[in-house]
Amino acid sequence: MDLDLALCVDEPPIPTESSSLVDKNTYKRWEQSNRLNLMFIKSHVNKSIRGSIPRCNKVKDYIKAIEEQFVSSDKALASTLTNKLSVMKHVKPRRVRKHIMEMRDIAAKLRSLEIEISDSFLVHFILNSLPTEYGQFKISYNTHKEKD
Incomplete structure (x- = not known):
C-alpha cells in the first residue's frame, strides 16, 4: 500500500503528458501516501495545537513544522x-x-x-x-x- 512512501522518498517530479506510465504511477502512489499520512497525523494532533502549525501540503514539511513549533530547551x-x-x-x-x-x-x-x-x-x-x-x-x- 506504500503508506510510508511519502515519508521515505522525496516527491517525484510532477508528471506531464509525455511522462511514462511508470512515472505517472509512481507520482500517484507518492501523492496518495502523502495525503493519507497528512490526514493521519492531523487527526492525531490535538485541536488546540493544530491551529498553531502552519498549513503544509507535504507530510515531511508538516512534520518539520511541528518540530520547529515545539523545540524544547x-x-x-x-x-x-x-x-x-x-x-x-x-x-x-x-x-x-x-x-x-x-x-x-x-x-x-x-x-x-x-x-x-x-x-x-x-x-x-x-x-x-x-x-x-x-x-x-x-x-x-x-x-x-x-x-x-
Missing part, C-alpha cells in the same frame, strides 16, 4: 528533571519498586541530556526519598562496607 528540561528528582518522596499507597524505577527513569533522562549522575549519588537520592519506616534499611546500607 535541554537546559529547561534538565532543570525540571533535576528538581523533580531532588524533591521526590515515596507516597504510602505506592509500591517502593515503582517509586525507585521512576527515579531511575529520571536519572536516565538526565544522562541522555549529558548530565552525569553516578549510581551511588542516585542511591542516596533514593534512600533519602524513602519514609522513616525504612530507617533501618538506610542505616544498614550506609554502614555496609563495599568489597573491592
Whole structure:
C-alpha cells in the first residue's frame, strides 16, 4: 500500500503528458501516501495545537513544522528533571519498586541530556526519598562496607 512512501522518498517530479506510465504511477502512489499520512497525523494532533502549525501540503514539511513549533530547551528540561528528582518522596499507597524505577527513569533522562549522575549519588537520592519506616534499611546500607 506504500503508506510510508511519502515519508521515505522525496516527491517525484510532477508528471506531464509525455511522462511514462511508470512515472505517472509512481507520482500517484507518492501523492496518495502523502495525503493519507497528512490526514493521519492531523487527526492525531490535538485541536488546540493544530491551529498553531502552519498549513503544509507535504507530510515531511508538516512534520518539520511541528518540530520547529515545539523545540524544547535541554537546559529547561534538565532543570525540571533535576528538581523533580531532588524533591521526590515515596507516597504510602505506592509500591517502593515503582517509586525507585521512576527515579531511575529520571536519572536516565538526565544522562541522555549529558548530565552525569553516578549510581551511588542516585542511591542516596533514593534512600533519602524513602519514609522513616525504612530507617533501618538506610542505616544498614550506609554502614555496609563495599568489597573491592
